Amino acid sequence: xxxxxxxxxxxxxxxxxxxxxxxxxxxxxxxxxxxxxxxxxxxxxxxxxxxxxxxxxxxxxxxxxxxxxxxxxxxxxxxxxxxxxxxxxxxxxxxxxxxxxxxxxxxxxxxxxxxxxxxxxxxxxxxxxxxxxxxxxxxxxxxxxxxxxxxxxxxxxxxxxxxxxxxxxxxxxxxxxxxxxxxxxxxxxxxxxxxxxxxxxxxxxxxxxxxxxxxxxxxxxxxxxxxxxxxxxxxxxxxxxxxxxxxxxxxxxxxxxxxxxxxxxxxxxxxxxxxxxxxxx
Numbered sequence: 215x216x217x218x219x220x221x222x223x224x225x226x227x228x229x230x231x232x233x234x235x236x237x238x239x240x241x242x243x244x245x246x247x248x249x250x251x252x253x254x255x256x257x258x259x260x261x262x263x264x265x266x267x268x269x270x271x272x273x274x275x276x277x278x279x280x281x282x283x284x285x286x287x288x289x290x291x292x293x294x295x296x297x298x299x300x301x302x303x304x305x306x307x308x309x310x311x312x313x314x315x316x317x318x319x320x321x322x323x324x325x326x327x328x329x330x331x332x333x334x335x336x337x338x339x340x341x342x343x344x345x346x347x348x349x350x351x352x353x354x355x356x357x358x359x360x361x362x363x364x365x366x367x368x369x370x371x372x373x374x375x376x377x378x379x380x381x382x383x384x385x386x387x388x389x390x391x392x393x394x395x396x397x398x399x400x401x402x403x404x405x406x407x408x409x410x411x412x413x414x415x416x417x418x419x420x421x422x423x424x425x426x427x428x429x430x431x432x433x434x435x436x437x438x439x440x441x442x443x444x445x446x447x448x449x450x451x452x453x454x455x456x457x458x459x460x461x462x463x464x465x466x467x468x469x470x471x472x473x474x475x476x477x478x479x480x481x482x483x484x485x486x487x488x489x490x491x492x493x494x495x
Contacts, residue, residue: 215298215311215334216347216359217419218426219407223316223328230477233257236438239429245270250429253438258484261296273300277313291331292316297376310374311336312383314349317356329356330407333383339368346386347403360388361403363413445472 231254241248249267259278266273275298282291294313301308315332331350338344347361390397405411411419431441440446452465 215313215336216405216407216411217421217424219314219330220421221426221428223330230480231257231260231262231440232443232476232480233483234438235440235443236436237440238432238435240432241427241429243268243427248427257480258487259295264298270304271300271302273298275299288320290318292318295376297374297379299374307338307340309336309338311345312376312379314347317350330359333380333386334361335379335383337366337368337372337374337379339372342366342368343400345403346383348383348386348388349407355406357406357408359403359405359407362386362388362397362399363401363403365398365400443472443476445469445476448472 233254233256235254237250237252239250241250246269251265251267252262253264254262255276256278259280261276261278263276264274276296278295280293280295282293284290293315297310297312299308299310312333312335314330314334316328317331318326318328320326329350333349334345334347336345336347342365343363344366345361345363347359349359350356351360352358386397390399401413403411403413405419409421410417431439435441446469448465448469452462452469456462456465
């Protein structure tokens with residue numbers, strides 16, 4: 215979970231995904247291909263579901279992404295709700311976990327920077343273990359993280375609740391100084407999401423040794439794949455398929471026209487849903 219954080223960390227603004235838009239990709243892992251499937255299921259909230267398949271495990275869940283703006287957009291917090299679940303087939307275990315929030319500074323300029331904040335919480339119910347990693351708390355190195363793996367007694371009817379787990383993870387005292395809630399610590403964790411992951415002095419991941427694999431789009435995919443969006447197709451042509459400057463400008467204008475039209479459709483869909491929701495009430 216930590217080793218892949220730097221891959222999606224970009225300073226560019228993404229295209230707004232459309233409801234029903236999909237993505238199919240593969241990761242060429244040494245232990246067999248990993249198949250990746252995603253679908254945008256809602257825009258307000260901005261929610262996506264994913265399903266990842268390997269011969270040894272499957273991973274599934276959803277993420278609901280929203281933004282909190284401060285200082286006229288110069289400071290932005292990207293809030294990632296939802297969770298992921300990894301199921302290991304052979305041993306019959308499931309591990310649930312949260313993604314951290316993203317903090318953007320100088321958001322209104324080209325000199326923006328991003329780092330991760332809040333916490334990640336992992337629940338291994340079968341083995342009564344919980345992992346907590348806190349990010350962005352070290353003022354000297356905002357990319358550093360600190361964490362614990364603790365013995366934890368789950369309730370009989372326990373269900374992984376992202377909001378409850380986030381609150382729990384942010385309150386954990388890494389020095390175990392909370393006398394009311396003493397933790398049964400099994401491992402201490404530290405590192406940087408840009409460099410390494412260390413647990414009980416053992417290096418489990420190092421960026422110079424273990425480069426994460428990238429997801430590559432598959433050639434044969436559904437017609438709803440994001441690569442078939444008109445705005446993206448024309449933008450691609452404005453970069454790579456023009457004969458002269460006039461043609462490049464035309465392709466760029468077409469890209470923007472399609473983008474605005476698709477955003478208009480999204481707004482219209484939102485209004486239809488609002489009206490339908492009011493009628494139900």
